[in-house]
Amino acid sequence: MTLECPTDILTVYSMKRLTPHIQLATILVLLTLALWQSADFQQIAAGVALFLLGMTMLEDGFKTMGGGLLERLLARSTGSLPRAMGFGIAATTITQSSSLVSVIAISFLSAGLITLQAGIGIIFGANLGTTTGAWLMAGVGLRVDIAGYAMPLLALGAVLMFQRGAGLRGAGRVLVGIGLVFLGIAFIKDGFDAISARFDLTALALTGVLGLLVYTLIGATATVVMQSSHATMLLVITALASGQISYENALAVAIGANMGTTVTALIGASQANYQGKRLALGHLIFNGLTAIAALALIVPLRVLVDLISDLAGIGAQDFALRLAVFHTLFNLLGLGLMVPQMPRLLRFLERRIATPSPAVSRPRHIQADLGDFPATLLQALRAELRHLYENGAALCAEAINLRLADLVQSRDLPLTVARNREAIGLDLDRRYNDKVKALHAAIIDFAASKASLPLPEPAVRRLQELRDGANAVVRAVKAIKHLQRNTRRFTERDHGAVSTLYDRLRTEIASILVAIETLEATDPAQRSSLWIAEERRALRKGAEEVSASLESLLRARRISAADATSFLNDAHNAQEAMNALLDAAEVLYRDPDDILAEIERLLTPEDESDEQQAP
Amino acid sequence: MAYGKFREALDRHRKRLNKGKGHKIKPADLDKMIAKLEQRRQVLLAEAQAKPHKAERITHKQAALDEILANARSLRARLEPAGGNPDSGA
Structure with a gap:
């Protein structure tokens, strides 16, 4: 489009400013309509809201409680690629927040405190660490009446949250966060159980390549909208356990959820310096190639999942746990593909996003995306x-x-x-x-x-x-x-x-x-x-x-x-x-x-x- | 630094501590600093021997270091009197 007059420029400018508001208004209208139409959807939506709120509390709690512990550990984990990946896996498994770990990695990289290789190692590790969430949801969340555990956690956490010491305050937030996550899972589970009694959403199932592509897109979109791959995985695992989504389509959603997380990283990197942008691009390449490989190898992967599940004693009908196996397996596949290519990836990123060398000195370390650590x-x-x-x-x-x-x-x-x-x-x-x-x-x-x-x-x-x-x-x-x-x-x-x-x-x-x-x-x-x-x-x-x-x-x-x-x-x-x-x-x-x-x-x-x- | 000024700095530190600001200094922390200062002293002595043309400058540096070391030891003595019982810390 060519802009002929200032009016055109003003129109485009106004549209750019209005787009986020229009998107938000559309989401709110659609959500209100869906909430009005279905009491079961209300239950699921409330569950997702509680889950996301819990994840935010959990993240804040770890930040407050850690007192810089995560950052100090991260500073020591930059010696080699395996150590950086180990940190990514461990930190994400403990905090159950790959976004928290990614944000810290981007902050440290932007500040010049770790190398690009270490930053990418952490992101790779965080991708694998985040798969533990699927295991917890499928293995514990759906089997135990976790709402019963949520109440004491919320009560104990609320008492601690209002204490003076940062450690106690942080611990309180973590407990309340876990309580809300548990409550959210229970709400979503009940919602899908209620839907199962009336509808059969598997009627919407799609098979073949079309099904793979459509449900991958759904998984990616859901993750972008909710800004959490954990929330997408929770929804799909719960739906799978209630028989509301086919196993084949659930696998595609899991692949899509992985892709969706890179959009969050790309949005975050738009404010980052050249190193942060390199990391976000590395993340996109890693998740993109992993998704392509998983989609291309979906049949042998499925066979392998069944083989491992049978060996591990996972029931033939326990699709939720089998999905967790798949989630871990295709992320491992991504690592297997990308780790040997690390030097090539680094060279590509450094060539693609060059180090700026302006005549005028610009800040190298202090960036808008440093967070508040x-x-x-x-x-x-x-x-x-x-x-x-x-x-x-x-x-x-x-x-x-x-x-x-x-x-x-x-x-x-x-x-x-x-x-x-x-x-x-x-x-x-x-x-x-x-x-x-x-x-x-x-x-x-x-x-x-x-x-x-x-x-x-x-x-x-x-x-x-x-x-x-x-x-x-x-x-x-x-x-x-x-x-x-x-x-x-x-x-x-x-x-x-x-x-x-x-x-x-x-x-x-x-x-x-x-x-x-x-x-x-x-x-x-x-x-x-x-x-x-x-x-x-x-x-x-x-x-x-x-x-x-x-x-x-x-x-x-x-x-x-x-x-x-x-x-x-x-x-x-x-x-x-x-x-x-x-x-x-x-x-x-x-x-x-x-x-x-x-x-x-x-x-x-x-x-x-x-x-x-x-x- | 003059002992009076060091005492003033110490008083200011105590006031900050009473307001719940700053960190309480423990004997072990000061031991770490004194060890660092003593190590530095050795470095300066070696440098003075290796670079005689810089001897005068290094002598001035040593004098400043000795004063800092004396103040550090004095602070250490306040934290842990001769009896060996540490007081409430600086």
Whole structure:
């Protein structure tokens, strides 16, 4: 369609805005009509609603109760593909929420805390872990009067939910969640039992390829609408147990449910960075190929399911359990197909969605889809602060005709500084705008938006600290800017004693930059933000020595009063820049353990920076 | 840091604790930090020997580290008096 006039553009724009409202209104009207028409449908719909509410409570409960446990475990599960997959299977089996595990994986990947391979491994594992839900529903949910267990769970959970401690509150939500899920299953079961007494929905069964395709589509659509493959599986297992859907069609619905989950992931990834988009595409490819393979191999798969079921002693008419076997088997088939192709998949994803390398620095780690997990938010923000620091430090070095990479590799800093006198073509204002300003604004904006979340006190404190760290980087760059002109003037050509003084100043700045890079390269378990206090002390002593040198040069009339005044101003700016760099580093290298961080704050000498004086 | 300022920092920490904010520091936590500081001291000593041209700068760093270490030990002593019974923690 070509847009001829502004009216067309406005119409398309209005349609885009209205579409979600129209969709919602249609769903509500259809639902109301169905609820009005059938009391049995009311029962099933209420069951689905309770089930979905229970799943949400369960997810929230695990988030609150875990206190970052899932995130800490995930951070350790990135060493290899089997470990990442193991984490995906275990976490999804325990929480019964592949979406929670996927969201955490996307958050960590977007924050640059895990590799793409680990992220995909977790998603693969979560796909297999989610099949345990079908086993629980078919094996326990339909056999036991679980509504009887729901009541005490709801009562106990409600008491715990209103306690002060986060652990107890979370446990309460988990219990209430399980209670609601049980209640939902019981409602759905009763609804289908009632329908069975009056209707035979198997009359709608379709056989052959058409049946496979139609019911796969139904499974995918139901999962997209309910945003839960568990809910789709619950409905199909219950319908199967009540004889309201044919076994063949139920298999297709299970395949469709797997496909439906990728739509949720794709919607989530639309706000993610390039890594999140790669993960969502990987998820889509995995589930898509698994579904195609399962549909193509449906006959041998069915034979295999029967064989395994017979061996496991599952009754010939127990189609609900046989469906659970099928669900696990075709997900295993997907893993068998995709795991050997992992290197190829990674290459494809990295080629298809390229790493952006813009001239203007954009946030790499803080993204809209990070969720509200305190540990993830803080780690992402810390990584972004390091990104900002790297840009700021490179700029500070180049402003005084030095390159950070040369300094880090140098064995004799004063010599490296003395040899690097040529001007580096640097438009400081432009570089500041491109590499620092936008990134700084993004960090401040992110910190402000997350400050409104109900975070624990140590997380709030850390959030403020990281924001202050970003401000410190900007302070450092602005202070360096003031000494750029004179530093270049006195270093690009030799001006005798005053050039030597400026070289000492450049060496001091270089020492600070190198010290911070050394901290970055040190094993986090061995380093402490307290090392920054050492640098501050050395900086103060160095400034005193430069001050003494300046005085003796003035007395010996080897330096003019005008040059001495310029140097004094520049030395003051240099001190400000170095202190700001150290302020940022102090925040960056704060111990990740809350208690050790608290000790570091207590032991950080407050007077070091206060006592620092320009020479 | 001057001992007075360290005491002020400690008072502020206690006030935050009384308001239910922050973390209670246990002797084992401080032991971990003291071990880290002592290890750092060894690193600086080795660096001073290996890089004599940096000796002066390293001496200043060692002085700052020694003060931090002294304050850490003082805090450790407050948490667990000579009798060996830890008090209520910092």
